[in-house]
Amino acid sequence: MTLRAYNGTNGEDGDLTDDSRSPGLVIFEVSFLVAIIAVSVSGNLLVLACLVVDRKLRTVSNMFVANLAVADVYITGLLMPFVVTSVIVNEWIFGEPYCKIHGFIQTILYTGSFYTHAVIAVNRFCLIAYPSRYSTVFSRRNSIVILTVLWASCAAYAMPQVIAGRGVDVIYIAEIYNCLFDGSSNLTYLYVTAVLAYGLPTVVIIASYAGIYHTVRQAGRGWPLARR
Template sequence: MGPLEGSNSTLTMEKTALDEKLPQGWHAKDFVTPGHDLSGSRSVMMDSTKILGVQVVLIAAYSLIILLGFIGNSLVIYIIVKYKTMRTVTNFFIANLALADLMVDTLCLPFTLVYTLLDEWKFGAVLCHLVPYAQALSVHVSILTLTVIALDRYRCIVFHLDSRISKRLSFTIIAVMWLAAAVLAGPLAIFREYRYEEIPSINLKMAVCSEKWPSGNNRDATIYSLSMLLLQYVLPLAIICYAYTRIWFKLKNHVSPTSRNESQCRRRKTTKMLVMVVVVFAVCWLPFHIFQLAIDLDLVLIFHEYKLLYTVFHVVAMCSTFVNPLLYGWMNKNYRNGFLMFFRCQNKHMSEFLPTQMLLHRTGPGVTNV
């Protein structure tokens, strides 16, 4: 239970007074949002996250996401690194996506859960700046990676161009993505404040981690958050949707009888898998972004269960960090066999599990189907 909870009415009134004093949402994990602050609302909201049953559900949900995300994404990276036949350009991008998700599962979600339950930042000033930055960084890397994959396949399939992306160039692209993401996420590490709020009447001092923008009001936060909504969600998904729509029509309408072979079939299956990854990302993050937009427009006051709604939408968004490995195992035979081989703990070569013809076909120089 949170440190402000008590059995007497005095403590309850003090908590209400503190909630009115602090920017609303200070305890609602504003540090976990990629581009938004939760300050601005002044009304006292209900907090069902203090109900024992709700806390048990939240602990179970976050723990399951962390466990599945850690195991699944670690396995994806392990398979790509260990087996030479899996070291393709597309798979390097998939490994980059898994690394970003793994960072969220290990560096963000445990702190998010504790802060949600305790209503107090217990992890010091350094992590106050690091945790929101890490999550924003990983989300930017994820969407940039999905965009690069879509554009590369668009070049190869729609225009029949041999991709010039070599393995070395793919590493350069990945480095540039991380650098760009680091710059975009930077304000969340810089404009942040770790402070203590005191309640003299009950001799209580609470640690608070919240955004602090130069303007001293919500203007800068709103500008930044809306900019990130555009750059982090709307614009990339528009580009990705356009690319995969063109790819789909190309594969559907421009297939000659002589090209109806295994290579064409693999392209379809791989494209379908990658589209599903994008759909999962978009669907999981949509409720969270809509809620954040409501915060920016000051519409959040209509929600009485403000903190619970925020937490539920955050849980849904975080589901995207563990679903991808499940999609790979379900829709791609190479990954499925790799997962099975790992869990069977058999010391066999990859070629014994993955058909040679599926491993060696290329769509162009430097690009191999996953």
């Protein structure tokens, strides 16, 4: 079926069937994406394998690392192959229903991955700045609750994309060969996305690592690395 596609070059919606790309460009784009998929999937599977094999690595902190690795495997191993196919044929051939599902799942995984980075940053900050309270705050039970709330929040945030009548459109965007939320369809949702999905975790990450830097600096020569 033919999908409504957005071409950012001319700012118009329409059926994009003209393929003026050179074969060399297509080969380069496909090769680049396949390389990303191979490196990401193999690297993250290696991380997960290490966590499974070595019991000493099964710490609370590494629960969040494993969570991030799983999300990245899903993104690159299960979602990006559809993008690669779209690059090859220069259109979305998987149907409009799956285009919306693809965008929905992608939103959950990308947001979950970004929020996991933020949680890891807070985890590191608590470990360094408040070591006596770390085990209480980041107990195994609390960490499972944090991850559950994290993914439930990401799913709730993405839900308007698949609920009819919410005015949040997911369309195939030809320039990036992917199905994503159309920001022009709902500006409120776009602003919420900018603040909650990207702005908030970015602030948390910056604040956490700034706190780590401040704590280490305050410790001064009490830290082994400061004497080197």
